[in-house]
Amino acid sequence: MSYASTTVSEPSDGPAGSRRPARRPWPRWARWCVAVGATLATLSAVALGGSAFLLHSATSKITRQDLLGAAAASRQHQTITGAKNILLVGVDARPNQDASELVRSDSIILLHIPADHSQAYLVSLPRDSLVTIPAYDNGATSYGGGQNKINAAFAFGGRGLTGASATSHGFELLALTVRDLTGITPDAGAIIDFQGFKKIVQVLGQVCMYVDETTTSIHVGHDDKTGERAAPYKINPDGTVNQRIPGVTPNVYAKGNQCLDPTQALDFVRQRDLLANKDFDYGRQRHQQQFIKAVLRQVVTEGLNSPTKLPGLLSAVGQAMTVDDGGLPLEDWAFAMSGIRPDSITTIKTNNGTFNSRTVPGVGSAEILSPTSLQLLQAVRDDTVDAFVAAHPDWVTDSGPAVPAH
Numbered sequence: 001m002s003y004a005s006t007t008v009s010e011p012s013d014g015p016a017g018s019r020r021p022a023r024r025p026w027p028r029w030a031r032w033c034v035a036v037g038a039t040l041a042t043l044s045a046v047a048l049g050g051s052a053f054l055l056h057s058a059t060s061k062i063t064r065q066d067l068l069g070a071a072a073a074s075r076q077h078q079t080i081t082g083a084k085n086i087l088l089v090g091v092d093a094r095p096n097q098d099a100s101e102l103v104r105s106d107s108i109i110l111l112h113i114p115a116d117h118s119q120a121y122l123v124s125l126p127r128d129s130l131v132t133i134p135a136y137d138n139g140a141t142s143y144g145g146g147q148n149k150i151n152a153a154f155a156f157g158g159r160g161l162t163g164a165s166a167t168s169h170g171f172e173l174l175a176l177t178v179r180d181l182t183g184i185t186p187d188a189g190a191i192i193d194f195q196g197f198k199k200i201v202q203v204l205g206q207v208c209m210y211v212d213e214t215t216t217s218i219h220v221g222h223d224d225k226t227g228e229r230a231a232p233y234k235i236n237p238d239g240t241v242n243q244r245i246p247g248v249t250p251n252v253y254a255k256g257n258q259c260l261d262p263t264q265a266l267d268f269v270r271q272r273d274l275l276a277n278k279d280f281d282y283g284r285q286r287h288q289q290q291f292i293k294a295v296l297r298q299v300v301t302e303g304l305n306s307p308t309k310l311p312g313l314l315s316a317v318g319q320a321m322t323v324d325d326g327g328l329p330l331e332d333w334a335f336a337m338s339g340i341r342p343d344s345i346t347t348i349k350t351n352n353g354t355f356n357s358r359t360v361p362g363v364g365s366a367e368i369l370s371p372t373s374l375q376l377l378q379a380v381r382d383d384t385v386d387a388f389v390a391a392h393p394d395w396v397t398d399s400g401p402a403v404p405a406h
Contacts, residue, residue, distance in 0.1 A: 061318025071175030075327030105154035199316035209294035296342035
């Protein structure tokens with residue numbers, strides 16, 4: 001079995017945005033950062049072999065914070081039994097971002113765990129989904145409520161606040177919006193930090209996976225004369241491609257088995273504009289979901305079983321997450337989910353992976369969730385996702401074959 005490899009330099013963050021910031025490079029990775037980080041937390045017990053000491057070492061490094069607020073299920077008499085839904089959120093805040101700028105959630109994922117705790121489902125809510133955001137007062141600024149893109153809920157919730165207070169209130173309003181849309185009351189929640197996830201990949205050294213279509217980078221390439229790193233395309237303010245830059249060869253990830261180092265991996269999962277079928281965000285989401293499983297396979301098979309990698313991996317996992325455990329100890333979450341293996345995680349496409357957009361006055365181009373997507377969310381609420389998947393097998397994302405590390 002052969003593997004291709006390309007050496008590139010790490011892409012840098014984009015320029016600072018305005019009050020409604022343009023998409024910058026790293027937030028686009030948040031969709032899979034969220035899923036990997038939170039799933040690692042629940043999978044820790046798999047390889048820890050029930051060791052209370054190691055489990056405590058892992059969970060003690062995770063930041064706890066009240067994120068769900070009024071959107072949380074009652075914390076009295078909570079048990080780890082039964083179906084569970086975890087709200088996972090990635091945000092597009094930059095380091096040292098001006099407090100006056102709105103911080104929007106760049107990724108929103110529902111992690112559903114059926115009552116038997118034997119598997120898990122990842123369901124992404126498109127960031128541009130048109131929803132009704134409820135009225136909300138965070139003590140500094142009030143929002144009157146109304147229709148908007150779902151990623152604006154986090155921004156309106158934290159507007160006028162900074163630090164942990166901003167993230168708590170932003171998460172709460174987003175959770176309230178999700179609850180009103182879906183009827184789902186989250187049992188726990190998490191915000192995943194990109195830099196923390198990057199360290200997880202660095203500890204593993206490389207991630208081996210099957211690339212299902214040749215993918216060209218619009219962000220990373222090399223100068224044909226000097227061989228030095230250079231941007232192969234001019235990029236628009238919204239992060240989309242403008243035009244090719246002469247004399248620069250872009251980084252290309254060929255179809256087939258690949259072992260990617262951390263820089264290559266992060267660049268690969270950012271790509272959407274030049275995908276063959278022009279499905280943009282949904283194509284990128286598919287690659288991100290495939291990458292999630294590849295990372296988790298290696299975490300379970302070699303990372304957590306390695307005495308040399310384990311301390312750094314546990315530290316990286318802990319630094320990647322801010323968690324609201326819903327009133328249950330994280331150790332209980334980990335032990336309860338210990339039967340969930342990477343290949344037991346099913347990723348599902350909302351809107352069956354196709355755009356369903358509409359221009360809305362005062363909002364712009366927004367995505368409309370289809371009736372079948374709403375049925376999917378109802379299945380998450382009612383713990384009948386297995387029946388939905390059986391009836392809609394084409395909505396399941398193909399994660400590709402398992403590829404052993406090289």
